[in-house]
Amino acid sequence: MEFNRIIFDEFKHIPLFQALDDSQLEAIFSTTKKMALPPKTTLFERDSPAEHFYMLHRGQIKLFFLSQDGDEKVVEIIYPNQTFAEAVMFMPEHIYPVSAESIIESEVFRFDIRFFRNLLGNSRETCFRLLAIMGKHLHARVNEIDNLTLHNATYRLVVYLLGQLPDSVTELSAIHLSIPKNIIASRLSITPETFSRIMMQLSKKGYIEVHGNDITLLDVDGLRALL
Amino acid sequence: MEFNRIIFDEFKHIPLFQALDDSQLEAIFSTTKKMALPPKTTLFERDSPAEHFYMLHRGQIKLFFLSQDGDEKVVEIIYPNQTFAEAVMFMPEHIYPVSAESIIESEVFRFDIRFFRNLLGNSRETCFRLLAIMGKHLHARVNEIDNLTLHNATYRLVVYLLGQLPDSVTELSAIHLSIPKNIIASRLSITPETFSRIMMQLSKKGYIEVHGNDITLLDVDGLRALL
DNA sequence: TGGGTAACTTGACCTTAATCAAGGACAAGC
DNA sequence: GCTTGTCCTTGATTAAGGTCAAGTTACCCA
Numbered sequence A, B: 001m002e003f004n005r006i007i008f009d010e011f012k013h014i015p016l017f018q019a020l021d022d023s024q025l026e027a028i029f030s031t032t033k034k035m036a037l038p039p040k041t042t043l044f045e046r047d048s049p050a051e052h053f054y055m056l057h058r059g060q061i062k063l064f065f066l067s068q069d070g071d072e073k074v075v076e077i078i079y080p081n082q083t084f085a086e087a088v089m090f091m092p093e094h095i096y097p098v099s100a101e102s103i104i105e106s107e108v109f110r111f112d113i114r115f116f117r118n119l120l121g122n123s124r125e126t127c128f129r130l131l132a133i134m135g136k137h138l139h140a141r142v143n144e145i146d147n148l149t150l151h152n153a154t155y156r157l158v159v160y161l162l163g164q165l166p167d168s169v170t171e172l173s174a175i176h177l178s179i180p181k182n183i184i185a186s187r188l189s190i191t192p193e194t195f196s197r198i199m200m201q202l203s204k205k206g207y208i209e210v211h212g213n214d215i216t217l218l219d220v221d222g223l224r225a226l227l
Numbered sequence C: 001t002g003g004g005t006a007a008c009t010t011g012a013c014c015t016t017a018a019t020c021a022a023g024g025a026c027a028a029g030c
Numbered sequence D: 001g002c003t004t005g006t007c008c009t010t011g012a013t014t015a016a017g018g019t020c021a022a023g024t025t026a027c028c029c030a
Helices: A005-012 A022-030 A086-090 A113-120 A124-150 A153-163 A181-187 A192-204 A220-226 B005-012 B022-030 B086-090 B113-120 B124-150 B153-163 B181-187 B192-204 B220-225
Strands: A033-037 A042-044 A052-058 A061-066 A072-078 A099-102 A106-112 A173-176 A208-211 A214-217 B033-037 B042-044 B052-058 B061-066 B072-078 B099-102 B106-112 B173-176 B208-211 B214-217
Touching (some): A086 A113, A153 A220, B005 B022, B052 B086, B086 B113, B113 B124
Antiparallel strands (some): A033 A106, A042 A099, A052 A106, B061 B072
16 A cells, blocks of 8 residues: 555554554555445455454444344444454454444455564564453453343343443433444344334333434433343 | 472473473473362352463363343353463453353362463464464354354254264264253253253154263254254 | 252243334435 | 335234243262
């Protein structure tokens, strides 16, 4: 990719890259490709050979898998400035365990796994950073299994809503759902119908107020008490 | 721990340790403790500070978490010669994400995380091994989420049974459930009652034959076809 | 050898959330 | 404007699996 100061500076702020020096960053830079993705563009597919990992620059990406009969489960939603599929670098089979597709028009940077892996040999600190990232992912997955097996749909939805709060706000907080409800539903492993019904229940009980994708949490403490 | 040639040789075969030289291994050895665990002994608890990881030498350990009202979900079952809780080494908060308890009388080796982490700085190859292990764990968790969200209880149970087969045997294969059925049930996120009923159904349909913990898979291809 | 406990099974019933079906809201394009 | 498609909502129904309760089996240990 042609050198671009602004993008280069952006790279410096990627957590995974923080321990690298300028010459290493430049090397990565020169092997990187910037890609524009129209909405609903497949970036990679589950079980296909993994040669790249990515950083989302603009837009939204969903990571998901499909069942035999076409049901989709969204595992994670990627927001700008997040790297994703880094974990695949050290997966034994070198295949993607999930598929990735843009939700809206997006831009990603594509990094070469092989190249980065070599670079990793020279930077213990970057190794440690990658380990920390994998640890975080692993923890998140374990928590998801907890949520799926020990908690019901309402619990998961309320956790999601509270998670959308900017900080520890306690009253009358407005949140905006930036992704379609059916994708949030899939992320939470519930059907769109059930999602809709639970939102209606929470409204009726006075916990929230819904106007399309804008939601006001009328009673944050009440919602917390549901957990 | 007092030096013991036999145990020392055993350490050499732990995947995570394979890249270490004898002096490094000896250093680990000297900071290791062998622990005997009676049945149902807690080894560590979820959310408690993580200072050690372990290798199971003999017995069986379950990794699990509890819901507020005491329901238990078994996340993984550890068999001899497996290391576990290594992933915690690089988790940001340094706490165990799950609890661990012996199922039967067991023996574990306990390793110091801090010490091993330092050692990791001098062994790139060991870093890579740990990364590979974390990658494997992560993949396993993602697959579990797939199973939980996209497949039903029968599917999960059949996958488990087929997974117990030594190799790609195709007919009249006997397997033995070495762990209590209720723990397998929890591992598969189904109740003991449902577990029992599904086994009965599979028996009635002629796929399997059950005598206590000894199960004969009468029709392996038929079972595979259910998936 | 018998008593006690934990594990397992079975039956009846219930709850949760999925499915099926229909209609409404909204935006994009002609 | 109207059409088309996508997303969302709502209602009626169903299915899967959980819960509760009662027994049975198996095993441990005095």
